[in-house]
Amino acid sequence: MTVASTATPTGSAGVTATRTADVIVVGSGPAGLSAALFAHRLGEQVLVLEKGATHGGTAVKAAACFWVPNNDLMRARGYHDTKESTLRFIARSARPLGYDPADPHLGLADWQYRQLEAFYDNAWTAVQTLQEMDALHTTIDSPLGVLLPDYLVLPEDETPVGRALFPMRADGTVGDGIDMINQLKAGVDRRGIPLLLHHQVTDVVLDDTGAVVGVTAATPQDPATTFSARKAVVFASGGFTHNDEMRRNFLSGPTFGGCAVTTNTGDFIDIAGRLGTQLRNMNYAWMAPLLVEKAIAQDPGLHGICLCGGDAMLWVNKYGRRITNEKAPYNEATQSFFHWDPHRAEYPNIVQFMIWDQRVADRYGFEGYGNPVPPDPDQAPHVLRAGTLGELADRIDQRLARLAPHTGGVRLEPGFTDTLRTTVATFNAYARAGKDPEFHRGETPIEPLYSGPAQEDNPANPTMYPLADTGPYYAVIIGAGTLDTKGGPLTSPNGQVLGRSGAPIPGLYGVGNCVASASGQAFYAGGATIGPIFAMAYLTAEAASREPVRQPATR
DSSP states (O other), X not given: OBOOOOOOOBOTTSOBOOSEEEEEEEOOSHHHHHHHHHHHHTTOOEEEEOSSSSSSGGGGGSOOOEEOTTOHHHHHTTOOOOHHHHHHHHHHHHOTTTOOTTXXXXXXXXXXXXXXXXXXXXXXXXXHXXXXXXSOOEESOOTTSSOOXXXXXXXXXXXXXXXXXXXXXXXXXXXXXXXXXXXHHHHHHHTTOOEESSOEEEEEEEOTTSOEEEEEEEXXXXXXXXXXXXXXXXXXXXXXXXXXXXXXXXXXXXOOOBSSOTTOSOHHHHHHHTTTOOEESTTOEEEEXXXXXXXXXXXXXXXXXXXXXXXXXXXXXXXXXXOSOTTSOHHHHHGGGGOOBTTTTBOTTSEEEEEEEXXXXXXXXXXXXXXXXXXXXXXXXXXXXXXXXXXXXXXXXXXXXXXXXXXXXXXXXXXXXXXXXXXXXXXXXXXXXXXXXXXXXXXXXXXXXXXXXXXXXXXXXXXXXXXXXXOOEEEEEEEEEEEEEOOEEOBOTTOEEEOTTSOEEEEEEEOGGGSOOTTTTOOOSXXXXXXXXXXXXXXXXXXXXXXXXXXXXXX
């Protein structure tokens, strides 16, 4: 039957919508909102369907930096970007084993190179367009008071600062994810674009030619409401962070969940799979350490540990050993949890213990960016406190006993306390010297910035200071998690979802973390997620607008 009716559900902005639009966008994070704005700018009638009870997706919890090569703001500060160096930097970061600077595609797959090239060519145009639409205000200044450097230090990166941009508030100060979403949503509202909450898209509708002409959505009133798309459906529904089965079967290492919005359960992967699409990059995610107890509790306010505050602080594994640079960028720091010991047939670092002293508690406790040092540890039940390192070890082990069903039964090994004391003594010697010969803590430009405010008494290395000889000491249990995943159906550079033969599925598009990311394994810089999203949303809207008008969806 034909279901392209004139019923008028009410959107979150108080506007009404028919069940027919030129372009239907699924999801209301930065990908969905920007795609909707770009499509409407081209004269299309747009409808946004959101699975959750609120709009904004994961970005409302994020710093919401966006990495934009060759932007005008960096050029105004004297930084000059080139396409060649940018693509080489990303290519080496994304696929280090295949990187070949002599190859025309730098050793990347054709789809990956073409997407990265399209990103470089269109990211700043996309951001400028949002600014012209009064839907995003942008600054190159960061909340840390300096231009944000890239995370990875590689010789290919000839311009390691200036590409990271931030939302700007009306008063000229640096904003964050809430500001970004508020600005994008205000643009959607001004244009009268309906945004319907509590609408979980469960399938697409095809016409007799195999073109996508609509979607079905489960709502509180109807488990299968059909919405018709005259031209295209754009999925921007996020990754599969909160789908335990997908995480276990696709990601390359064991995780405890993630801080993506809880509605990110990989819906589009199932929908696209029924259409015979090709999946790519399913084994990688935008990764970050996280607080294991909050992840187990599925705390909706969970943040990844993007900023690990403290100088008199270190991480150890269940043997009491330090095994990584605690100040490494969060995606890189997360890799330490995945080490496999074939002799013991175990992941010895699957959980680690961040330990700090009263100096850190007093000087580095603040909310924001996932900092695990709370301003008031007595009000944080996941924080363990003790007068000595031995007592702290006992409390950690008691907590591990409670968490054993969720962690594979991890407990502290015999001799943990003695090894921890040796580890602390070694760390303290490094801190006094200002050098970490084992893990090179504090040696890249981003690490001091993400360590928290430097103190006047540790100028040699602002990320390190000796732990106190006496307590109290504090600890939290940390593990691997995702900001969101980065695998899904393969798309063209303009967002067309590709079928098994490699040809586009007519009328079907994808943007953001619900489709395959050309970034490979890399998290090369702050904003490496949202910058490409804006570029791809811009190109996707243009391509969707060029689609022919098709007949309304039928069932």
